[in-house]
Amino acid sequence: MSAHTYRTVDVAVPGGDLHVGVWDPVAPQTAQVLLVHGVTSSHLAWPFVVEELPGIRAIAPDLRGRGRSNEVAGPAGLAAHADDLAAVLDDLGIESIPVVGHSMGAFVSVVFAHRHPSRVESLLLIDGGLPLDVPAGMDADAVADYVLGPTAARLSMRFGSIDDYLEFWRPHPAFAHAWSPELESYFAYDLVEDGSGMLRPATSYATMVDDTVDMNTGSALPEALADLQHPAALITVPRGLQNEEPGLYAPEYLEGVLAVYPSIKHTRLDDLNHYTIVMSEPGAAVVGEAVRALVAHEHPVG
Structure with a gap:
């Protein structure tokens, strides 16, 4: 039996409604947390983690341009996403909350803490949030x-059915040994009609490019990191989006970045990918x- 009940709410933001998943604990609520997903993801990236949080209310939006927020109009970018998170807290009557961001969600979380410092209690950044090692001088698509490789290319693909999409993902190197019913639900949720009888990934390619750039x-991001005032921890993993080494943050590169931001406490895990x-x-x-x-105001990583 799940430790939570699940519901969704729609929150008005500039350009439309943001779709938000809320997991309310079955046991008495002891805390709550805001969960922010990655660049081509949705709030359904989080059920595995939510199951590990008995007594904790978990709130996770589909960021604009993704999931069931994919029709929110207007520009994206880290500041826009950060302001959307503030609107979610306003709608739910939450003054401040610990924030957990994965991948792009970690970058959004850092900027959220900078733009709305009173709304954030602390930060947990999961394989994201610090500058990536990207060569200078590239255009937006490059x-x-x-950064994303085949993940970006997938957004232009079309699929005849949910089963076709699942078969596309099943041999993916990141999931080949970690397939589960939860993943099937996550991928099925990702699809929307493309207007011609086919299905496409919900994430807008243009929005994804804007955000990645x-x-x-x-x-x-650099302004937010330079002014970081909240307790922050970072977890990284040794494998990336294609289960490749060294992942988003090569150890020698990350060592140099962390030296610039010594207040961020870092833990690198083994045997997991992005x-x-x-x-x-x-x-x-x-x-x-x-x-x-x-949420217990303790050091979140060992």
Whole structure:
């Protein structure tokens, strides 16, 4: 039996309604946490982690341009997503909350803490949130391709059915040994009609490019990191989006970045990749422990 009941709410933001998943604990609520997903993901990236949070209310939006928020109009970028998170807290009557971000969600979380400091109690950044090692001088599409590779290309693909999409994902190197019913639900949710009888991934390619460029060349992230005032911890993994080594942050590169931001406490895990750190039972067990420590105002990683 699940430790939570699940519901969704729609929150008005500039350009439309943001779709938000809420997991209310069955046991008496002891805390709550805001969960922010990655660049082509949705709020359904989080059920594995939520299962590790008995007594904790979990709130997770589909960011604009993704999931069932894919029709929210207007520009994206880290600042826009950060302001949307503030609107979610306003709608739910929450003054401040610990924030957990995965991948792009970690970058959004850092900027959220900068733009709305009174709304954030602390930060847990999961394989994201610090500058990536991206060569200078690339145009927008090249940056997206360099950072995301086949993940970006997938957004232009079309599928005849949910089963076709599942078969596309099943042999993916990141999930080949971690397939689960929860993943099937996550991928099925990702599809929307394309207007011609086919299905497409919900994430807008244009929005994804805008966000990826802003993460890597915009001013919002460096300004937020330079002014970081909240307790922050970072978890990284040794394998990336294709289960490849060294992942998003090569150890020698990350060492140099962390030296610039010594207040961020870092833990590097073994045997997980960029996806399975949150979308598998082994990864969620580690993240869940860190989140429980975060909401208890303890050091969230060992």
